[in-house]
Amino acid sequence: MMHDTIADIVRYAWQVVLDQEFVHDQDRFLDKGGDSLSAVRIAVRIHRELAVDISIETVLTAKTLGGLIAWAEHSTEVDAPPAITARGIAGIHDVSPQLERKLHIAQQDHVKKRQIVAVALELTGCLDIAALTGAVNAVVDRHTMLSCRFGMSDDGPFAIYDPDARVRLEVLHLPDLRDAGRLEAAVAEASVKDFDIWRGPLGRIQLFVASPDRAVLLIAVDHIAFDGWSTRIAVRDFAAAYREARSTGTALREPMEHTISDFARWHRQILDGPRGAALRSFWRNYLAGTDAMYNFSQFRRFTRSAKNYQGAWSVAELSAESSERIRKLASVIDVTTYSIWASIFLLVARSLLETEDVAVHTSTANRATTEMEDMVGYLSHGLILRSVVSGDPSFTSYAQANNLSFLSAYGHQELTSADVAKMLWPDRYIESPNLSSIYFDVGMPQSEAYFSEDLIAAPVSLPPSFVDFGLFGFLTDGPDGRAVFRILYNHEFMSADTARSVLMWWLNIARQVARSPDARLSELLAQAGGVPREIRAC
Structure with a gap:
């Protein structure tokens, strides 16, 4: 989208980040649901578009959209930040400093238990397992990390794209678990099982089917490859891909242009400057x-x-x-x-x-x-x-x-x-x-996900x-x-x-x-x- 003026660029950043269709210059940042994360995101967008040195404090002290526009119109240009360059998914991937530390810790003998990030959704209604299988495949194709494993060399830890380490859907038909308590217990037990991060896969996606109209979908991934934010992205993408598969017969999700490795290289470039x-x-x-x-x-x-x-x-x-x-x-x-x-x-x-x-x-x-x-x-x-x-x-x-x-x-x-x-x-x-x-x-909190009109997905x-x-x-x-x-x-x-x-x-x-x-x-x-x-x- 083209923006002709500084005011247009600032307004658009405000609209997108705060999810506001209509904005006014007197709108107060905090009253529109603004927080530190959204302030960072607005600052990054303005910095990239205008090449000005803007901080999170600037966004917050401006207080209103009009105040932020006035600041931007009187700011001085600086060097634009480096772009994040996409280099493809094949081969060995760099890891970020925080991931490097986690991998070193994972090698130590005292770490005997892996930290798992998991989300479970109880699916009630008309479940199309073929469509769900297609949705899982589409989402795994979209997100490279779900087809990676980790390794360690003399130069340090790394991630490697490995189709054999790909996360796949496992369907478990368990009619004996129709009782809600027993079904939830089985899902809970599976949600904390460890992964071998050096061999892969790094996660599991399991569908526990108790009856034709009742099942639980479990998405569990080692924390070294998944964070809390990822669960929301994954659930959203699964739901969208499932709806697409139900309506068109094919669940297509565009692969992410950038990978974790692209981010790691960009991050190190920032820290070296x-x-x-x-x-x-x-x-x-x-x-x-x-x-x-x-x-x-x-x-x-x-x-x-x-x-x-x-x-x-x-x-x-x-x-x-x-x-x-x-x-x-x-x-x-x-x-x-x-x-x-x-x-x-x-x-x-x-x-x-x-x-x-x-x-x-x-x-x-x-x-x-x-x-x-x-x-x-x-x-x-x-x-x-x-x-x-x-x-x-x-x-x-x-x-x-x-x-x-x-x-x-x-x-x-x-x-x-x-x-x-x-x-x-x-x-x-x-x-x-x-x-x-x-x-x-x-x-x-994890809220209900809209998979389709005839399938309700509630968090477990x-x-x-x-x-x-x-x-x-x-x-x-x-x-x-x-x-x-x-x-x-x-x-x-x-x-x-x-x-x-x-x-x-x-x-x-x-x-x-x-x-x-x-x-x-x-x-x-x-x-x-x-x-x-x-x-x-x-």
Whole structure:
């Protein structure tokens, strides 16, 4: 699409990223659902089209579409970023720094359990198995990583395209599993089975058929080849290919023009240039004065002493009224909704660790470029968010300060947590599982997928396959506007009762923030009931 003016280019980037058909200059970024990820994507599009030096902070501080247009019209051109070059799918593929680290870790003897990313959909209605088989083949053809395996040479790890390692659909007719509980148990068991990443395939797609009108589709892939974002892309592509197969008899999906290898080469090119130098300087300053790998003494014994990585979820919901108050607070004080939720979780970590300097691990989809938006693979990576707010400020001041810190980190996300670890702790970055033992993230729950008018696909809950964090907080939007709080915990590190106490402590803090956002932190924590005794003992 051609755009004649700077304003047209900015408006189009805003429309595409925020999924807005009609836009107005007075539209506020945060009111239109904008967050740090969409700010990055808008910045990347504008940078490419206009060759201007734009950051995530620029998008957010502009506040409105009109403000962003005004900034762009008065900006100065800089060198355009290098393009991502497509080089085909055959042969050996480069791997990204974060994937390289994971492959080195996979070679170590202490890693006996693989981390699996899985999604399961219960299919009810008129299921056409031939069409589903065609859809699976079309999607595997589209995404190169589903036909790869990994290898290791003297020069380091690599991926190789191997048709023998191709993921295929396996249909299992199991009439004895018509009972819902038995069917779900069989799917859950299959969802955590390991893969041999050196021989392939890297995943499995299985259809558990209990009756002619009821089945469960399981998509399970080793995390080294698949991230959480990939599950949504894969389900969307499977559903579209299935509809096409039903209507035309052929499920055709255009192969992705670019591969993970193309991204890896482009990423290394960025890191070897001026941008890479700026990124390394930022992260040295951002993490100065803290050893984010080892400053969590309460969790130190867990990180490598665990005999297994089995875990479970503990779940609770915040009322719709309180959830909405917190979401509106973000707009009122001009911070992202993510920063509000993350700040609430940081109060849990701050109290538990008894320190004002808290760093948490989060993840970024790492798909800011248009070439990578629809790619399946391990593109996401860890990001460290640091909060160093001292004293006893109000929660709103605390969230605003954290928002600035978080946005600066997101604005420098091209240097992955693996890159940061290798730079700051070269002798330990392979041995340590994560830069921080505390993890927080906000995501969208897997929703129903539209396969066809006569086939309903509803998500099935699956157990976690691998828990390598001391404390993992996850928040999603639930029904009727309620925020769903989840704690993922390792059985060796934390009992179910302790995990529940952590969860309810977190929920109580959120309730107090919804009621009194201007209260001081000490007041909020006191009103939430104080740190439960069993949490201190963990």
